[in-house]
Amino acid sequence: MNLLKQPGMFPKSLRGYVERLWLVVITKATADGALYTKDWDTEPLFPLPNTDAFNKDDTQLPIPTSVMPKSKSPSRRAKSRWEPIPEEKVVDKSANISYGTAKYDHRSSSKNFARPAKRQRLGEDLNAGDDGEISSDSDKEQNLTKYYSAAIALADSPEEKKRRENRSKRFDKGTRKPIVLSRTFDESGSRAVEDIDWDALTVKGTCQEIEKRYLRLTSAPDPATVRPEEVLEKALLMVQTSPKNYLYKCDQLKSIRQDLTVQRIRNELTVKVYETHARLAIEVGDLPEYNQCQSQLKTLYGEGITGCHMEFAAYNLLCVMLHSNNNRDLLSAMSRLSANARKDKAVKHALSVRSAVTSGNYVTFFRLYKTAPNLNTFLMDLYVEKMRYEAVKCMSRSYRPTVPVSYLSQILGFTNALPTSESIDEKEVDGVEECIEWLKAHGACLISDSTGETLLDAKASASCLYMPEPEDAVSHGDASLAVNDFLTRSLA
C-alpha cells in the first residue's frame, strides 16, 4: 500500500492501468449490490496482464457475469448495400484489425487490438440506436491484455488524463460507461460508424481536406486525419452540391459521420449530416442505410437538437407501416406522435397514407401519391405495386361489365394529370400505355369497344389476375439496386 504513495516511482501508464482496474472492480461490485457487503479481504485478485503475443486460448479475467444484461438474440442489422468494396479500402497498417470479409482472423496483424469480450462491458447497453446487436461471436474475443496495452498507449496524453478525470466524475454521479473500444460485432464486418465507442479516443481534428474517403477506424485516429467542425461543414456542402453518384456521396458522408463521432460533435451539423444521408438513402432505396440514420436522428432529436423532426417523423411512420405487418409496431409509432406532430403537413400526409393503405382505398392512396410532400413518394413507391394489384382485383370483382383503361390509368397513378380538356396530352397517352402494359403483365383481360377504346373486362379478369415474379431477380432481391447499374450512372 505504501508503494502507491511514492509518486514518480511508477510509469504514469501503469497508474492509468491500475485506475482502470479499480474502476472495473468498483463498477462490478456496485452493480452486484455487494460494494459494502463483499468480503474484500478474501476477494480473489485478477490475473496480471501479460504482454505476450495474441493467444487464442486466452484466460479471461474472472469477472462474473451474473449482472451482465442478457444479450438479445443476435439479429444482424442488414448490411448496408453501399459499403465500400473491401479491396478498395486503403488500410492503415499501424493500427487496424483486419476483419477479413467473412470470418475474422486476428493473427494476421502483428499489433492486434483484440476486442474485449461482451463480458467486459461493465455497465448497461449503450446503444445509440437500436441497430447495434451483440453477436455471440464476441465471446470468442477475450484478450483483455491487448486492450489494456493499447489503452496504456493513450494514457500519457494530457487529453487522456482529462478524460480519465471526467470518467471518474461520471462514475461518481452513478452513470457508467463501459471502457471498451467496440461494443458490437456483425459477422460480415459491417457496422455503423457510430458503434465504436470513441469515448476513450476523442480527439480534436486538424485535417483540412474537404473531400475524404471513408476508412473505418478501429483504433485511435491521428488528429491530422480528422477534420474539425468548420471543415466538415464545408464537406457537407460539397456533398450536397456534388453531381456524383450515390456511392460516392455515401462514402463521403460516412467519412464525415465518423469524423463527427470521433470528436463527439453532436449538434445541428450532425443532424444535418444524418438528414442529408437519410434523404439520399431514401431516394435510391437504400433502406438499411436510411434505418441507421433514422435511429441516430431519433436519439439526436431526443437530446433536443433541432432539425427536421416532422419530415422524419413522417418517413418513420411510412416505413413502419410499409415494412412490418405488425400492428403493434404501427400502433406504437402512431401513439408516439405528439399532438403537434399530428398537425404537421408531412406527418398528416403520412397518417392519411396509412389510413388509405389499411382500408384499401386506392383512390385516396394515389391522390396522396401525387401530392406527397418531401420524399414521402419514394417511401410510398414501395407499396405502389401492391396497391395497384389489390385495386384491380377489387374492381374486377365489383365492376360490371367493363372499366375504361383511361380511368384506371388515372386513378392508379399512371397518368399525372387529370384529363381536363378534349385534347389528349402526350404524357397522358404515355400513362395509359404504361397502364395497359402493367395490366397485361398482371393477367388482366383487355378488350376494345366500338370506338377503339381499351377496356378492362372485369368478369374475365377476376379469375386471371396474378402477381408476377419480379424480373431480373438479383441476389439481394432488389433489381433497382444492381450495383453495376449504379456504377455506370450518376445521380444528378
Added chain:
Amino acid sequence: MAAYISMGEAHRRITEYLNRFSDAVSYQDGKTLCRLVSVSSDSAVLVSLAEALNTFQDANRLFRQSEKYSQYADILLPMFRALQSYRLRNLVESYMAFEKASNAFLQEFRNWESAWALEALYMIAYEIRILAEKADIELASIGKTPEKLKGAGSFLMKVFGVLAGKGPKRVGALYVTCQLFKVYFKLGTVHLCRSIIRSIETARIFDFEEFPVRDKVTYMYYTGRLEVYNENFPAADHKLSYALTHCNAQKEANIRMILKYLIPVKLSIGILPRQLLLDKFNLMRTTTISLSNILDGDMDTTQYMHYDSKMIKSIYRGTTKYSDVVLALKRGDLRLLRHALQEHEDRFLRSGVYLVLEKLELQVYQRLVKKIYIMQKQKDPNKAHQIKLDVIVKALKWLEIDMDLDEVECIMSILIYRNLMKGYFAHKSKVVVLSKQDPFPKLNGKPVNS
C-alpha cells in the same frame, strides 16, 4: 418514522419470524408461508420485521446459532436484505436481493413433495414482477437502462420449467404463465408469449380444465388480446367471451378490462353490445338493460346513474367511449364514428383497439347505403335496387363529409368486394346495382372479408 425498539425486542421479532417460517415449512402451511414472503405488501408482520432488522444488524449470527434456521439462510438472508432495501426505498437493491432469495426458494421448492407450497410460490412470482417493475422505474429515473423486468421474466421461465412436470405441482403453471404475460405485455415483447402458449396448449402434461378458474380467465384474457392484435376476430371473440363468462361477477375492474377489448371485437363481427350483456348479466335484468341501453347509445344516462350499483357505474365508466361508436354503426353516421375515434384517439391507440375500430368504417358505409335503399324502396319499390352514385355523395355531404365521385365509387367498389353489398357497379352510368336478394348481408359473427 421507525419506532425505536430495543435490541432484545428486535432479536425477539426476528426469531419469531424465523420460527414461523420454519414451522410453516415443517407443517406444510402454504398460506402462512405465502404471507411471510410478500415483501412489497405493507403487512404489519413484515413492517415490524424490517424495523427489527434495522436495529439488529447481524441477522447472519442468528442463522448460525440454530440448525433449525440455518437451512433457510440462503433464502432468508437475501429476503431480509430485500425487505430492508424495500422499506428504505432502494428498489434496485431490493429487487436484486429478492431475485437471489427467489432462486434459493425455488431450489427448496423443487424438493418439497406435493403442491402444498404453490400459494407461496405464486407470491414469489408476483412479488418478483412487482419489485422488478419498481426497480426499472428507479433505473429509468437515473438515466440507466431498465432491465430488471426482463430478468424477472427469465426467473419466471425457470419457475415454469419446474412446474411443467407430471406431478401435482403442474396446476401452478398457468398462474406463472399469466405472470409472464404481464411481464411481456409491459415490456412490449409480446412475441415471446408464443412459446409458453405453445407449451400450455400442446403439451400432454397439461389439461386446461384442471387449472383454477381464476387463472383460466386471466389466460384467456391475454391470449384474447393477442388475437385482437393479430386481427383474428373469431378467435378473439371466443377467448374474450370465455373470460367474460367465467369471470367472477364481483370483479368489476376485470370485467371492465375484458369488455374494453371484447366490445370492439363484437362490433367487428357485427354484434352490438346489448346482446352481449344480456347474455352475461341476466341476473339483474333491469340494471343490465339500462347498461346495454347506455352502450347502445342512449344518451340520457341520468336515469341510470341512481342505481346504486358499483358494477354498473364501473362498467359504464369503462365503456362509454364506445357508445358513440355503437351509435354511429346503428345510424350509418360516418361523421360520428370519425369524431369518436378522434376524441379518444390516445386511449384507443394505447390499448391497441384503434385499428379495430377504424375498420368499422366499412360497416358504417354499409348502413348508410342501406338506409338510402330503404328510403328508395318506400318511394318506388321497383327502382330501389339501383342507387345513383350522386345520391350517395349527397347523403355524405349532408353528414358534412366531403367526398367526390371517384372516392365514393371506390368505397362502393370495396363494399362489394368485401361482401358487404351484393351486386355490382356500373361505371358508365355511375350506378350501384344491388342484388334483389339480401343486398346487404349481415356479418353474423364473421369479420368483414379481407
